Amino acid sequence: MNWSQAELVAAAYGVVFVFVLVYVAIIAAKLVRLQRETTALLELARGREAAARRDPAAAVEAPNES
Amino acid sequence: MIRSLPGLAAFAAGLMGLGIFLALIVAPEDADQGISQRVFYIHVPIALTAYFCFGLGAWKALLLLWRGDERYDLESYVAIHQGTIFGALTLITGSIWARASWDVWWTWGSNQLVLFLVLFLFYCAYFMLRFSLEEGPRRARSSAVYALFGVVLIPVSFLAIRLAEDFIHPTVFTREGPQMTGTMFATFCVSWAAVTLLAYVLYRVELAGKRLDADLRELREVLQ
Amino acid sequence: MTYLADVAALTHKDLRIELRARDTLPAMLLFVLSTLVVFHFALPEGTGDAAAYGLLWVAIVFTALLGLSRAWVPEQEHGVLDGLVLAPSDRSAIWLGKTLATLAFLVASQVIALPAFVLFFAPLDLVALAGVLLADIGICAVGSLMAAMAAASRSREVLLPLLVLPLTIPLMVGGVGAAISPEGERYLLLLALYDGVFSVLSWASFEYVVTE
Numbered sequence: 001m002n003w004s005q006a007e008l009v010a011a012a013y014g015v016v017f018v019f020v021l022v023y024v025a026i027i028a029a030k031l032v033r034l035q036r037e038t039t040a041l042l043e044l045a046r047g048r049e050a051a052a053r054r055d056p057a058a059a060v061e062a063p064n065e066s
Numbered sequence: 067m068i069r070s071l072p073g074l075a076a077f078a079a080g081l082m083g084l085g086i087f088l089a090l091i092v093a094p095e096d097a098d099q100g101i102s103q104r105v106f107y108i109h110v111p112i113a114l115t116a117y118f119c120f121g122l123g124a125w126k127a128l129l130l131l132w133r134g135d136e137r138y139d140l141e142s143y144v145a146i147h148q149g150t151i152f153g154a155l156t157l158i159t160g161s162i163w164a165r166a167s168w169d170v171w172w173t174w175g176s177n178q179l180v181l182f183l184v185l186f187l188f189y190c191a192y193f194m195l196r197f198s199l200e201e202g203p204r205r206a207r208s209s210a211v212y213a214l215f216g217v218v219l220i221p222v223s224f225l226a227i228r229l230a231e232d233f234i235h236p237t238v239f240t241r242e243g244p245q246m247t248g249t250m251f252a253t254f255c256v257s258w259a260a261v262t263l264l265a266y267v268l269y270r271v272e273l274a275g276k277r278l279d280a281d282l283r284e285l286r287e288v289l290q
Numbered sequence: 291m292t293y294l295a296d297v298a299a300l301t302h303k304d305l306r307i308e309l310r311a312r313d314t315l316p317a318m319l320l321f322v323l324s325t326l327v328v329f330h331f332a333l334p335e336g337t338g339d340a341a342a343y344g345l346l347w348v349a350i351v352f353t354a355l356l357g358l359s360r361a362w363v364p365e366q367e368h369g370v371l372d373g374l375v376l377a378p379s380d381r382s383a384i385w386l387g388k389t390l391a392t393l394a395f396l397v398a399s400q401v402i403a404l405p406a407f408v409l410f411f412a413p414l415d416l417v418a419l420a421g422v423l424l425a426d427i428g429i430c431a432v433g434s435l436m437a438a439m440a441a442a443s444r445s446r447e448v449l450l451p452l453l454v455l456p457l458t459i460p461l462m463v464g465g466v467g468a469a470i471s472p473e474g475e476r477y478l479l480l481l482a483l484y485d486g487v488f489s490v491l492s493w494a495s496f497e498y499v500v501t502e
Contacts, residue, residue, distance in 0.1 A: 008166040188456035198443035211495040226460035
């Protein structure tokens, strides 16, 4: 393929541009994952709180069952 | 710490935009090399930034070994991660520039390209090292030592490659160093500042992400 | 003075083990000779001596890697390394002892390999030989440290070459340059610089690599 000089210059800058966009995409994916994890942990925390209110004695035991 | 990040990122974006505008439109065209010289404004800053990241990684590594604070391990790792990415970008933009200047996608005659290839291999091995060791102080310290080796390797390799010129690659392409006019120099400085700032912002973002990850993991352990 | 005594004791231990077990050195010897023969078939007709010198260095580096991959095995197998680390001596002495022992094995294998090279391929002058010795020091110094790092990992056989090879590039340049170039002394200086800088770095950082 015969590239003209201008095309190559554009390609060089384009590569950097694309890299930054790919980075944003990766961060976005990570954000989704962290959000999911936070929601799950929130559920867990609420569950523990509810259990503690229902039965204060049992909540004292170490809940390491899973 | 993280509050300043959006502002910093916005500033980096602005500076980058300015840099590209200057590089592609404002800067005068080089008499000898023509339009392909413009790659210089992005390629060299990226290379310098890669060195900067490796240096930052080595500095954090030194702090880890010296002060023993585990936090430096993650900072060193992220810095070297950035450096490796920018190193790969150096090789890619360098290759494109070689194609534009001399019609080849690779040449052993460009000392900087060869040096970056060696460093790229070295730092890829860094990740292999981290990947095959169990998480913990041992991994942190071994990575730190390796990072220090990397930074020492840079000048030694550079010297070796210079000396190797004499007997390994007789075909050395030369680029006339641009007689930089004031505008060219200003463009270069803006681009350099922009790329360095970009790298730093990415470094901070990645670091924040990883710390958040670790915190959530700890939270999960407490709750389960 | 006890530091040097510790180092001597450690090196002596490694040499004694090898003398009794006789597994590493014969392997290195056979490997380097086989490699040289393979190179004869790998080099097409008409390639000059220069290519042979390049391949000599490849042979040396890979033989060294063979020796290094076995360097810490005696310590790993019987938990000896932990014992040594707990001992009151300076831990860098462990590195120095191991480096000297590995160096001894490498040089011993070259006592046979270099004459074989001269016989099969091309002559080696004094500068080239000095280059070999200086590069040996560099490989063993850096290699012992990297081998200790890799020893703790799951995939140590694969990891060691990956860690060591990029670091050997300046040594290759120095060694081949010393053999080929009319200004061989410059390459000896490069090798000496490498040895000085990386030996000190390895010596100083060994402690951090082996302690928990």
